Amino acid sequence: MKPALLLAAALMIxxxxxxxxxxxxxxxxxxxxxxxxxxxxxxxxRPMVADGTAALLKGLSGATGARAAVEHGAAESLLxxxxxxxxxxxxxxxxEKSPWAAKVTLSEPIGRRGPTILAAAARNGENAWIAxxxxxxxxxxxxxx
Amino acid sequence: MRTRLPAEIEADLxxxxxxxxxxxxxxxxxxxxxxxxxxxxxxxxxxxxxxxxSLVPSLVFxxxxxxxxxxxxxxxxxxxxxxxxxxxxxxxxALSVMGMVLLVESALSLFRVEHVTxxxxxxxxxxxxxxxxxxxxxxxxxxxxxxxxxxxxxxARRLQDEVLHTDAMMQKADWMTGLAGIAGIIGIGLGYWWxxxxxxxxxxxxxxxxxxxxxxxxxxxxxxxxPRELGSANLEEEAAxxxxxLLELYPGADVRLxxxxxxxxAQVSGVASPGSVDLDALWPGRPERSWRFAQLSFAPPEGPxxxxxx
Numbered sequence: 001m002k003p004a005l006l007l008a009a010a011l012m013i014x015x016x017x018x019x020x021x022x023x024x025x026x027x028x029x030x031x032x033x034x035x036x037x038x039x040x041x042x043x044x045x046r047p048m049v050a051d052g053t054a055a056l057l058k059g060l061s062g063a064t065g066a067r068a069a070v071e072h073g074a075a076e077s078l079l080x081x082x083x084x085x086x087x088x089x090x091x092x093x094x095x096e097k098s099p100w101a102a103k104v105t106l107s108e109p110i111g112r113r114g115p116t117i118l119a120a121a122a123r124n125g126e127n128a129w130i131a132x133x134x135x136x137x138x139x140x141x142x143x144x145x
Numbered sequence: 146m147r148t149r150l151p152a153e154i155e156a157d158l159x160x161x162x163x164x165x166x167x168x169x170x171x172x173x174x175x176x177x178x179x180x181x182x183x184x185x186x187x188x189x190x191x192x193x194x195x196x197x198x199s200l201v202p203s204l205v206f207x208x209x210x211x212x213x214x215x216x217x218x219x220x221x222x223x224x225x226x227x228x229x230x231x232x233x234x235x236x237x238x239a240l241s242v243m244g245m246v247l248l249v250e251s252a253l254s255l256f257r258v259e260h261v262t263x264x265x266x267x268x269x270x271x272x273x274x275x276x277x278x279x280x281x282x283x284x285x286x287x288x289x290x291x292x293x294x295x296x297x298x299x300x301a302r303r304l305q306d307e308v309l310h311t312d313a314m315m316q317k318a319d320w321m322t323g324l325a326g327i328a329g330i331i332g333i334g335l336g337y338w339w340x341x342x343x344x345x346x347x348x349x350x351x352x353x354x355x356x357x358x359x360x361x362x363x364x365x366x367x368x369x370x371x372p373r374e375l376g377s378a379n380l381e382e383e384a385a386x387x388x389x390x391l392l393e394l395y396p397g398a399d400v401r402l403x404x405x406x407x408x409x410x411a412q413v414s415g416v417a418s419p420g421s422v423d424l425d426a427l428w429p430g431r432p433e434r435s436w437r438f439a440q441l442s443f444a445p446p447e448g449p450x451x452x453x454x455x
Contacts, residue, residue, distance in 0.1 A: 020274055021336030023260055105262045125260020125338050134265050
């Protein structure tokens with residue numbers, strides 16, 4: 001354990017930028033490929049709270065230099081694909097206490113309608129990417145009100 | 146049964162009591178700090194559960210000592226010395242459960258390939274990775290157990306107190322899981338999702354080992370086994386020497402020793418009582434520990450009843 005701690009200490013001094021990192025390298029891939037894959041949850045019959053979503057995707061593009069490749073679909077299938085790593089982000093309406101919150105990581109709400117929130121979901125454990133999504137979502141949430 | 150303790154031992158007991166109160170106070174503060182920084186890290190959760198569990202030996206020590214000080218009553222004619230043995234069993238179970246929880250939890254999360262999310266949080270207007278907060282909380286949680294555990298070990302030895310000794314082992318488990326937690330969180334920070342669970346898993350073996358050793362001694366004590374060494378399942382040397390001395394004095398007799406809490410009780414069967422005996426003079430070990438030899442009882446030989454008995 002001591003070598004591990006020494007290594008950790010060295011890394012802390014060396015540069016905090018590399019921590020946290022993604023186990024599956026999402027952020028690095030997004031930057032490298034210049035593209036991130038977004039699933040947009042189709043809300044039946046109701047228009048999405050579009051402003052927040054657009055602002056979030058723009059913010060993420062600005063931060064990574066990548067553009068969003070958006071597709072639309074049903075919540076279940078998009079979120080399952082997010083879990084499997086086939087998508088990088090799913091944006092849509094969630095219940096405030098969504099059971100998905102344990103399986104994927106939800107951002108702060110970027111919009112709200114009654115009991116549902118508009119939020120972005122990222123794959124669990126991709127902590128660098130999650131940190132970025134959180135930051136951008138927060139920027140949208142605080143700027144949009 | 147004589148149970149008056151020498152003045153130095155009484156002083157040690159008072160120190161142990163103070164240490165245990167300090168332990169409870171520090172651990173309570175650690176439980177709060179870790180609870181606030183917990184997030185969804187497995188190692189942090191287990192560190193928290195284990196901090197709560199680690200209160201058990203301290204509490205049962207204080208409880209047992211409270212009873213031990215009482216004299217015999219009509220309902221408990223032998224006094225309450227064995228409450229210490231009982232408390233020891235409880236403490237040993239707590240330590241073993243902690244090792245088990247840690248092992249099972251970390252194995253499960255490895256098996257499920259759980260990728261732990263540690264998000265950034267806002268703290269004092271600053272965006273900061275929660276991992277650093279966790280590392281800070283864990284670093285805090287490591288310091289008091291190291292100090293308290295080290296202070297308890299020599300006391301436990303002098304007092305021949307298995308509960309206090311198990312408590313010191315618990316503190317060791319505490320600071321080890323704290324360090325494992327730090328390594329695990331930083332591992333996650335570096336992008337190794339399994340770091341957290343592997344660190345917790347490795348530590349769990351050492352804790353489980355201490356717990357099971359304590360459990361074996363506690364069971365031996367309650368089942369009237371021969372006195373064991375402090376913190377080990379080996380037979381105690383001082384007790385073995387005492388037995389040899391008694392066998393020498395009463396050849397042909399059946400000599401049995403057992404622990405009752407911190408005391409040693411000896412029974413010599415097959416010999417009539419020789420009248421008064423100086424227990425301190427019989428004690429073969431270091432004289433400052435002769436207080437442990439609390440009772441020597443004799444059972445007369447079995448045979449056709451003499452007119453006096455019946």
